[in-house]
Amino acid sequence: MAVTPKARDLIDVVFSWSLEDICNQDFYKNKVGKIPGTFQSAEHYFASFVYPLLEETRAQLSLGLELISRAPFAELICIDKVETDEELLYNVRVDYWRNRSAGRCLDPYRTVPGDLVIFADAKLETFSDVQCLGRKTWAFALVTEVRENEIEDDGTTVCFKVRVSKETAEGDGKNKWTFMYFLINITTGERIWNVLHMSGNLNIIKQVLFTDSKVSITL
Template sequence: MEGGSSMEKKKITRPKEIDFIDLVLKWSIKDIFDETLYQFQVEKIPESFESVDHYLSSFFFPLLEETRAYIAVSLKDIVKAPFAELISFEEVLEPNGSLVFDVEVNYWRNHCCDGRVPYRTSPGDIVVISNVKLEDASDLQRSGYWTFAYVTDVNENNALVNFKVRVPPGSGNVKGMRGSSHVVFLVNVMSNKRVWNMLRVRENLNMIEKVLCPVQEAFGNEFGVK
């Protein structure tokens, strides 16, 4: 994967204006296996909060850390993950400039959920696209090309083999991937993405403030939200 330097470990402000998937796709392998990646951002939950906004902001970095750990576990067991050979990979022109591709694979090998359930591509899936067959996470450190990708949509008529993915900016070499390349399923982060989006929306904060204000007035901020 091009680039991929570890994210700087320093205290940063609430990432409320940053897209969740953009953040996840920018992680390098080193980032994902770094258990201290967010050590300066994930703090002990205080007994009281300065505002509702402060309260909700306390969930951003724990959510990122949970997602990082989730992907790390999947990468460690990548040899057991569902995978398929890439048949076609065609760029889709998006008005917002995102790198999106129509993907077709042959068929999926391996099941998910400890072999109990056949894998079926779903929006929210994080996959790895690689020009080498992956047997171990260390294979991503070898020569060759790979990238994380996020499944944005599936073909309802043939969801098993046709779907769309979004790849990180700067993944130009991925356009030439064909034939011997593989797609490997890691995790589905749709639930985490929805939580992130809910935390970002200012209208949600206004609604909670309206609910909390009468409670705060009646009980003198007894519930810890100022």
């Protein structure tokens, strides 16, 4: 499912991707090009960086799914919906984390806000396992808050709040999730996304970047 980069947050775009989108190496092929050295406007300047950011995020997530067998994971003990009209938020508790020192992490894994995870109703050994799951038996989720007062002796966190994709969390699928796998952290991507969409500071940026009728930068 192709989505224009006008979503409120980066995670809104990520949640809109299907598994096929994530694994499609050409998904943004016609959107990502060489970033020009001269821009027609400040809006053009920012837009030139949006699709490269989305492509980088998609590629990282695709790799995370391919390496799912080495990903840190835990078994869900409970997942309770937070009453809110805006987003699907859940308070989550897991038992303990396995594979903490495996995968691409330099340090033993510790849950932090910005972690993108996947909930599933079965243990996952390969990306094919994810593809074989029913649509309502898995979901992507973003860690939004970590309870620092409930950190375990080994430094891991077992209680946190997550935002779950509306599309994949509808129905009774949320009652069937039993495992949680860490995929990537998108904090840096979210910060870049927010900068690229900070319309409130657009006038200041125009004053700084405009040269004659065009925006010019040295790359």
